[in-house]
Amino acid sequence: MLSVRLTPEDERLIKRYAEFNDMTVSEFVRKATIERIEEEYDLEILKEYEERRANGALKTYSHEEVLNELFA
Numbered sequence: 001m002l003s004v005r006l007t008p009e010d011e012r013l014i015k016r017y018a019e020f021n022d023m024t025v026s027e028f029v030r031k032a033t034i035e036r037i038e039e040e041y042d043l044e045i046l047k048e049y050e051e052r053r054a055n056g057a058l059k060t061y062s063h064e065e066v067l068n069e070l071f072a
Contacts, residue, residue: 004029 006014018028052058061069 014028015025018025021028023031049058053060
Protein backbone atom coordinates (compact mmCIF):
# COMPACT_ATOMS: atom_id res chain seq x y z
CA MET A 1 0.00 0.00 0.00
CA LEU A 2 1.23 3.47 -0.87
CA SER A 3 -0.23 6.81 0.05
CA VAL A 4 0.47 10.01 -1.87
CA ARG A 5 -0.64 13.53 -1.03
CA LEU A 6 -1.91 15.51 -3.98
CA THR A 7 -3.42 18.89 -4.47
CA PRO A 8 -7.08 18.71 -5.46
CA GLU A 9 -6.09 19.97 -8.91
CA ASP A 10 -3.46 17.23 -9.39
CA GLU A 11 -5.88 14.58 -8.14
CA ARG A 12 -8.53 15.69 -10.66
CA LEU A 13 -5.96 15.70 -13.45
CA ILE A 14 -4.73 12.20 -12.61
CA LYS A 15 -8.26 10.81 -12.27
CA ARG A 16 -9.33 12.34 -15.58
CA TYR A 17 -6.23 11.08 -17.36
CA ALA A 18 -6.68 7.56 -15.99
CA GLU A 19 -10.37 7.55 -16.88
CA PHE A 20 -9.67 8.87 -20.38
CA ASN A 21 -7.18 6.04 -20.89
CA ASP A 22 -9.55 3.43 -19.44
CA MET A 23 -7.34 2.74 -16.41
CA THR A 24 -7.79 2.90 -12.70
CA VAL A 25 -5.77 5.53 -10.87
CA SER A 26 -3.69 2.73 -9.36
CA GLU A 27 -2.94 1.28 -12.79
CA PHE A 28 -1.95 4.68 -14.12
CA VAL A 29 0.31 5.55 -11.18
CA ARG A 30 1.94 2.11 -11.25
CA LYS A 31 2.54 2.29 -15.01
CA ALA A 32 3.84 5.87 -14.92
CA THR A 33 6.18 5.10 -12.02
CA ILE A 34 7.62 1.97 -13.61
CA GLU A 35 8.08 3.73 -16.96
CA ARG A 36 9.93 6.59 -15.25
CA ILE A 37 12.27 4.16 -13.48
CA GLU A 38 12.92 2.33 -16.75
CA GLU A 39 13.65 5.60 -18.58
CA GLU A 40 16.15 6.68 -15.92
CA TYR A 41 17.81 3.25 -16.03
CA ASP A 42 18.06 3.44 -19.83
CA LEU A 43 19.61 6.91 -19.60
CA GLU A 44 22.15 5.68 -17.05
CA ILE A 45 23.13 2.79 -19.33
CA LEU A 46 23.50 5.22 -22.23
CA LYS A 47 25.64 7.55 -20.11
CA GLU A 48 27.92 4.65 -19.12
CA TYR A 49 28.20 3.59 -22.77
CA GLU A 50 29.13 7.10 -23.90
CA GLU A 51 31.74 7.43 -21.13
CA ARG A 52 33.33 4.10 -22.09
CA ARG A 53 33.31 5.10 -25.75
CA ALA A 54 34.89 8.50 -25.00
CA ASN A 55 37.60 6.84 -22.89
CA GLY A 56 38.41 4.34 -25.61
CA ALA A 57 37.31 1.44 -23.41
CA LEU A 58 34.71 0.25 -25.89
CA LYS A 59 35.46 -1.89 -28.93
CA THR A 60 33.09 -1.30 -31.81
CA TYR A 61 32.74 -3.14 -35.10
CA SER A 62 31.55 -1.92 -38.47
CA HIS A 63 28.67 -3.62 -40.21
CA GLU A 64 31.14 -5.06 -42.69
CA GLU A 65 33.35 -6.48 -39.92
CA VAL A 66 30.37 -8.19 -38.31
CA LEU A 67 29.24 -9.73 -41.59
CA ASN A 68 32.78 -10.95 -42.30
CA GLU A 69 32.94 -12.58 -38.85
CA LEU A 70 29.56 -14.22 -39.29
CA PHE A 71 30.13 -15.58 -42.76
CA ALA A 72 33.87 -16.28 -42.72
